[in-house]
Amino acid sequence: MSFLLGVACLVCRALAGDFSTVPGTGFFVDGDGVQRLFRGVNLVRKERGAWQVTHEELNVMQKLGLNVVRYGVIWSNVEEAPGVYNDTYLKEVRGQIELLYSHGIYSFLEMHQDLLSPFFCAGQDGSPFFYNTPPNSSEYLKGGSKAYPMPFAKPEYIEGPSAEAYGPWGQPKCGRLSQWGESYATYASCSTWQAFYDNVDGVQDKFAAAWSAVASAVAQDNPGVMGIEILNEPWVGDIYADPLLLVGGKADRQNLVPLYDRVQKALREVVPEVPIMFEPITGGSIMDREVGFTQDTAPGGPAMKRKNAFTFHLYCPLIQSDVPLPSSGKLIKRIELAVCNKFDQLNLDTRGRQSQMLGAGSFLSEYGSIPATSEATNMMSRLLSVADSNMMSWTFWEMGMLKRAPDWIQNSLDRSYPAVVPGRVVRFTTEMNITVAGTTLNSFHVEFVASDSREAKIQLARSAFPLSSRRVSFKIVPESATFRLNSTSNAIFIASAPTTTVVMEAVYQHEEVNYLKHLNAIQI
Numbered sequence: 001m002s003f004l005l006g007v008a009c010l011v012c013r014a015l016a017g018d019f020s021t022v023p024g025t026g027f028f029v030d031g032d033g034v035q036r037l038f039r040g041v042n043l044v045r046k047e048r049g050a051w052q053v054t055h056e057e058l059n060v061m062q063k064l065g066l067n068v069v070r071y072g073v074i075w076s077n078v079e080e081a082p083g084v085y086n087d088t089y090l091k092e093v094r095g096q097i098e099l100l101y102s103h104g105i106y107s108f109l110e111m112h113q114d115l116l117s118p119f120f121c122a123g124q125d126g127s128p129f130f131y132n133t134p135p136n137s138s139e140y141l142k143g144g145s146k147a148y149p150m151p152f153a154k155p156e157y158i159e160g161p162s163a164e165a166y167g168p169w170g171q172p173k174c175g176r177l178s179q180w181g182e183s184y185a186t187y188a189s190c191s192t193w194q195a196f197y198d199n200v201d202g203v204q205d206k207f208a209a210a211w212s213a214v215a216s217a218v219a220q221d222n223p224g225v226m227g228i229e230i231l232n233e234p235w236v237g238d239i240y241a242d243p244l245l246l247v248g249g250k251a252d253r254q255n256l257v258p259l260y261d262r263v264q265k266a267l268r269e270v271v272p273e274v275p276i277m278f279e280p281i282t283g284g285s286i287m288d289r290e291v292g293f294t295q296d297t298a299p300g301g302p303a304m305k306r307k308n309a310f311t312f313h314l315y316c317p318l319i320q321s322d323v324p325l326p327s328s329g330k331l332i333k334r335i336e337l338a339v340c341n342k343f344d345q346l347n348l349d350t351r352g353r354q355s356q357m358l359g360a361g362s363f364l365s366e367y368g369s370i371p372a373t374s375e376a377t378n379m380m381s382r383l384l385s386v387a388d389s390n391m392m393s394w395t396f397w398e399m400g401m402l403k404r405a406p407d408w409i410q411n412s413l414d415r416s417y418p419a420v421v422p423g424r425v426v427r428f429t430t431e432m433n434i435t436v437a438g439t440t441l442n443s444f445h446v447e448f449v450a451s452d453s454r455e456a457k458i459q460l461a462r463s464a465f466p467l468s469s470r471r472v473s474f475k476i477v478p479e480s481a482t483f484r485l486n487s488t489s490n491a492i493f494i495a496s497a498p499t500t501t502v503v504m505e506a507v508y509q510h511e512e513v514n515y516l517k518h519l520n521a522i523q524i
Contacts, residue, residue, distance in 0.1 A: 041398065150186060364394040
């Protein structure tokens with residue numbers, strides 16, 4: 001009985017939600033000193049209401065060995081009126097986080113926005129109507145010289161009852177720009193973003209207060225929450241008033257540092273144990289490869305660096321599926337993929353060094369959004385191998401795409417990784433689609449130093465199971481290490497003496513798996 005009680009208490013400590021980060025890596029250390037690596041998917045609903053997790057989605061995540069979601073929260077859903085928060089929505093969000101956790105999946109919350117305000121055709125995806133309105137001057141009002149979507153298109157408006165909420169600025173007709181991202185660089189958007197950063201009318205304080213409400217309702221005393229990401233893909237600010245904001249690092253220093261400091265103070269009053277996750281300008285996917293943060297200016301400063309994770313996005317614009325480019329021939333496509341491979345490696349290596357410089361963890365919180373072609377999928381597999389070499393956690397964009405995707409996209413995410421390690425992971429690597437004597441193989445290598453005799457859990461790719469039907473070779477040193485395989489969880493559990501360096505190699509025959517055709521029912 002005492003042994004069982006001890007195990008129960010150990011689990012309680014491990015599930016306490018008290019995480020710290022390992023600088024320069026994607027590992028998080030739980031309250032029991034165990035390193036955890038996270039692999040998952042984005043769940044972001046950009047309309048009214050919380051994302052409702054389905055049986056199918058739980059099955060897809062579990063079949064792929066995923067253990068985390070980036071769960072999007074929308075400010076306009078949180079705050080119904082100034083200072084009035086939507087308890088129903090917040091309870092729904094908490095319920096979904098608890099459901100995911102009951103199936104072994106952690107979550108980190110992120111305040112999602114794409115165009116900040118409904119005045120810029122953001123819909124529900126951003127701040128409420130009553131905050132972040134364009135400047136109240138004639139040039140920004142309906143038909144003005146800087147009205148949205150100038151300077152890229154002449155304004156046109158919707159008339160009728162729905163336009164009343166837009167006041168003197170008018171309700172713009174959407175879909176008039178060639179790409180949705182152009183909205184960021186409109187006069188009205190840039191000016192409104194800068195007013196947000198300058199805390200005009202206390203709007204930044206309102207944002208911090210909204211986050212405090214979310215943390216109190218959703219994250220407090222919730223072991224399923226392993227982090228909070230302050231803001232999705234923040235824009236640089238008013239590039240017309242100050243074009244130098246486009247120069248690497250300046251917008252981070254000038255606009256994001258004060259914002260993040262204000263929000264982290266509000267959050268840490270409520271959930272001091274939950275790591276704060278923060279992005280550079282635009283998420284860092286294309287712009288601002290040089291960051292403007294230091295250990296002194298990252299959220300909370302040096303004292304909180306082990307409670308910080310530097311998050312970033314990675315999309316190669318040449319093949320990003322939501323940025324349509326003119327069609328090109330096969331040669332041009334091969335060149336584009338080669339450029340994207342170099343682009344991805346440079347960015348991931350750079351972000352790894354930056355997180356090390358900041359003394360913070362690293363987390364690739366968005367990538368994907370690729371066309372459903374085998375060439376693009378091979379590029380993504382190479383991207384993930386670079387992420388492995390940098391020992392990064394990641395979340396794929398996004399669940400809807402994952403469910404709609406052909407099997408080969410899901411197979412590219414079906415990867416082995418060290419999920420739970422009592423000790424310190426030294427390195428791990430993955431090689432996919434290696435051809436040896438006419439057979440396609442995948443290989444995985446991990447090296448870690450055990451802190452004690454508890455088992456490490458190495459999540460294995462689904463395509464390695466069942467072992468009886470595939471050529472699988474395992475090598476584990478030292479020979480004194482013990483291991484057991486669990487085909488239900490697709491994992492190998494390894495135990496060894498304290499301070500022992502353990503090396504595991506697995507080589508298995510590559511096989512495409514139809515994940516959606518062979519789902520097991522999960523009871524909720």
